[in-house]
Amino acid sequence: MLDIRILRQDLDSTVTALARRGFAFERERFLDLEARRKALQVRTQDLQNERNTRSRTIGQAKARGEDIEPLKAAVGELGAELKQCEQELQELQTELEDLLLQVPNLPDSGVPEGADESANVEVRRVGEPQPTSFEPRDHVDLGNPGGWLDFEAAARMSGSRFVVMRGEMARLHRALIQFMLDLHTREHGYQEVYVPYLVNANALLGTGQLPKFDADLFSVHGEQGFRLIPTAEVPVTNLMAQQIVDGTDLPLKMVAHTPCFRSEAGSYGRDVRGLIRQHQFEKVELVQIVRPQDSSAALEALLVDAEAVLQALDLPYRVMLLSTGDMGFAAARTYDIEVWLPGQQAYREISSCSSFGDFQARRMQARYRSEAGAKPELVHTLNGSGLAVGRTLVAVLENGQQADGSIVIPERLRPYLGGTERLVPPSK
RNA sequence: GGAGAGGUGGCCGAGUGGUUGAAGGCGCACGCCUGGAAAGUGUGUAUACGGUAAUCCCGUAUCGAGGGUUCGAAUCCCUCUCUCUCCGCCA
Known part of the structure; x- marks a missing residue:
C-alpha cells in the first residue's frame, strides 16, 4: 500500500498519478476521513493522558494510605467518553486502512501511459x-x-x-x-x-x-x-x-x-x-x-x-x-x-x-x-x-x-x- | 485427536494489579583507557501513530492476537493462535 504520508503531503499529484493507471482515488472521502480521524485521535489521546495521570495519582495516594474513593469516582466520569472515543477512532482507522488497501501502487516514472x-x-x-x-x-x-x-x-x-x-x-x-x-x-x-x-x-x-x-x-x-x-x-x-x-x-x-x-x-x-x-x-x-x-x-x-x-x-x-x-x-x-x-x-x-x-x-x-x-x-x-x-x-x-x-x-x-x-x- | 508446559525488547532472561517501555545480561553504537588492539570502564541503545514542516520536544499505543474485569493490567478472567514435551495416528 501507499505511504499515507504522501497522500497527506502530495494529495493532488498522487491522485493524478493514480489516474494515469486508471484508478479513481476517492479524494473527498479520504479528506473527510482524515479530518475526522485527526480530531478524534487528539481528543482520545487527551482523555487517555488524563486517565493515566489520575490513575497514577491514585496509586501514589494509596501508597500513602490515603482515602482513594473520591479520586476513583472522578476518574470514572472520564470512562464513558473515553470508551466512546476509542471505539469511534478504531472504526475510523479501520475504514481508512480499508480505503488504502484498495489503492494500487504508483507507476514508476518511465512507464508508458495507456489504458491497456x-x-x-x-x-x-x-x-x-x-x-x-x-x-x-x-x-x-x-x-x-x-x-x-x-x-x-x-x-x-x-x-x-x-x-x-x-x-x-x-x-x-x-x-x-x-x-x-x-x-x-x-x-x-x-x-x-x-x-x-x-x-x-x-x-x-x-x-x-x-x-x-x-x-x-x-x-x-x-x-x-x-x-x-x-x-x-x-x-x-x-x-x-x-x-x-x-x-x-x-x-x-x-x-x-x-x-x-x-x-x-x-x-x-x-x-x-x-x-x-x-x-x-x-x-x-x-x-x-x-x-x-x-x-x-x-x-x-x-x-x-x-x-x-x-x-x-x-x-x-x-x-x-x-x-x-x-x-x-x-x-x-x-x-x-x-x-x-x-x-x-x-x-x-x-x-x-x-x-x-x-x-x-x-x-x-x-x-x-x-x-x-x-x-x-x-x-x-x-x-x-x-x-x-x-x-x-x-x-x-x-x-x-x-x-x-x-x-x-x-x-x-x-x-x-x-x-x-x-x-x-x-x-x- | 488426548495430556502437559510455554510465547516479554536484536538475542537471552527477571517481573502475579500502581511513576515497568519494562530489572539484569549479551549484542550493538559512541567515549575513556592504550603506541595500537584485547581486556577494563562510562554513556547510550524498540517500534508505530499523533501534536508539528521537524532527526529535538510532548503525548498515545504496543510484553503472541483479540475480548473482558479494574480508577489502573506484562501481571487476573475468557477465546484464539503458535512453539515445545509425552501418548495416539500417519507419509
Whole structure:
C-alpha cells in the first residue's frame, strides 16, 4: 500500500498519478476521513493522558494510605467518553486502512501511459521464428498422440482448464522444472526454497492479492481460511513478513518451483483450448528482496535471468514494457516476456517481471537496517516468472515440431531427458 | 485427536494489579583507557501513530492476537493462535 504520508503531503499529484493507471482515488472521502480521524485521535489521546495521570495519582495516594474513593469516582466520569472515543477512532482507522488497501501502487516514472496492452512498448526482440516447410500445428494437436496431453481425461475428473500428461510429455514437463531451477541456482545465484502451497489471508494481503482479488483465488474448506497460492510470489515474498534483516544480508535472491492455482473468474472463453490458461499449472518463480536504491537495477537483472531460460532453450521471444493500464495492482514497473508460438503465429506471455517498490513491504512490514543501530527501513521487493512451465512446454513443442509430428529437444534440455534428442509420438 | 508446559525488547532472561517501555545480561553504537588492539570502564541503545514542516520536544499505543474485569493490567478472567514435551495416528 501507499505511504499515507504522501497522500497527506502530495494529495493532488498522487491522485493524478493514480489516474494515469486508471484508478479513481476517492479524494473527498479520504479528506473527510482524515479530518475526522485527526480530531478524534487528539481528543482520545487527551482523555487517555488524563486517565493515566489520575490513575497514577491514585496509586501514589494509596501508597500513602490515603482515602482513594473520591479520586476513583472522578476518574470514572472520564470512562464513558473515553470508551466512546476509542471505539469511534478504531472504526475510523479501520475504514481508512480499508480505503488504502484498495489503492494500487504508483507507476514508476518511465512507464508508458495507456489504458491497456495496446500501449505496451516493445523493448527488444531476441531470436528468429524458424520458418517451416509445413503448416505448424499447435501443442494440442502435437500432444494428442498416445495421450501425451489428455485434456478429456482431466475434464472427466476435474472439468475444463486441467490437463493430464503421460509418458515422455510428463517427463519433459518435469525436466523443464529441473532445468530452470538448476540454471537459476547454479548460474544466477538464487537460493532454492520450498514453501507452503496453502496460505492464510494475511499473506495474500501482504503481496496484494487481497482484499481486492479474492475472486481470482481458490479457497479451501475448513476453519483455517486457507487459500491455494496463485503464484509462489505469495509464500516466498512473505518469508520477509514481519522481519527485520541486516542490510549486509541484502539482496536476497530466491527461486521456488510451485504449482499455482487460479480460478480464472471472468476469463470465460479466453484461451479455452490447450495449456495456455489452466486452473493448475507449474511455475518457477524468482523473488528478490533488495535495498531501495538497488531495485531499478535489480529488475533489469531479474529480467535478464528470466530471459536466459528462453535463450538456453533457443526459443524466440520479445520483451514488453507494460503500460500503466496493463500493470498489476501492486506493481510499479513490469516487463512481460512473450515467447513465439508457431501454432498461434503470435507472441504470448510466458513471464512477468515486476518491481513493487515498498508497496508490498509496507503491507507485510518487511524491513532492513542499513547499518547496525540504524532505524529499520522498508525493503523493496521484486519477482518474475522464470518461467511459467506449462507455457514453456507449449513453446518447446511448437517451436521444436517437425513435419512428422516429432519434437526436437533443445540441446540444453537433453541431459535432463537422458540424452533424448527428439520425442517421437507414440504410434498407436 | 488426548495430556502437559510455554510465547516479554536484536538475542537471552527477571517481573502475579500502581511513576515497568519494562530489572539484569549479551549484542550493538559512541567515549575513556592504550603506541595500537584485547581486556577494563562510562554513556547510550524498540517500534508505530499523533501534536508539528521537524532527526529535538510532548503525548498515545504496543510484553503472541483479540475480548473482558479494574480508577489502573506484562501481571487476573475468557477465546484464539503458535512453539515445545509425552501418548495416539500417519507419509
